[in-house]
Amino acid sequence: MQKSLNKHLRMQMKQNSRRAKGKKLQRIVRDKLLKAFPHLHMGDIKVAKVGQQGEDLKLSRIARRLISFQFECKNQEKFKILYSFYDQACRHGKYEPVLVIKQNTRRALAVIDLDQFIDLIK
Numbered sequence: 001m002q003k004s005l006n007k008h009l010r011m012q013m014k015q016n017s018r019r020a021k022g023k024k025l026q027r028i029v030r031d032k033l034l035k036a037f038p039h040l041h042m043g044d045i046k047v048a049k050v051g052q053q054g055e056d057l058k059l060s061r062i063a064r065r066l067i068s069f070q071f072e073c074k075n076q077e078k079f080k081i082l083y084s085f086y087d088q089a090c091r092h093g094k095y096e097p098v099l100v101i102k103q104n105t106r107r108a109l110a111v112i113d114l115d116q117f118i119d120l121i122k
Contacts, residue, residue, distance in 0.1 A: 019050055021075040026056050029073055032114065033057075036122040037066055067121060086111060 044063040089097035099111040
């Protein structure tokens, strides 16, 4: 009984840690957007509540006019290979790197630095 309780507590701690990492990333993106668009206020870009459906950043009507993107924030170690590919793109020269990825039957995606993305949309 005690063993299963300990296992459950460890799993719960992992889940809480995952949520905390995700929330931290959401707050980082929100703060960078607010800095890029100084006339917006905290209430214009809200971090979604845990378990809330839809995009991770909830934009007000005013913010949506300025930022026509939907944000899904993931903070996971599974992306290690993407970072190694991005590092490879960084080594090619002096220009801003872009990693283009594609999976069979899926659309191609472009991966760029978050700060570079913010600069492009402001």
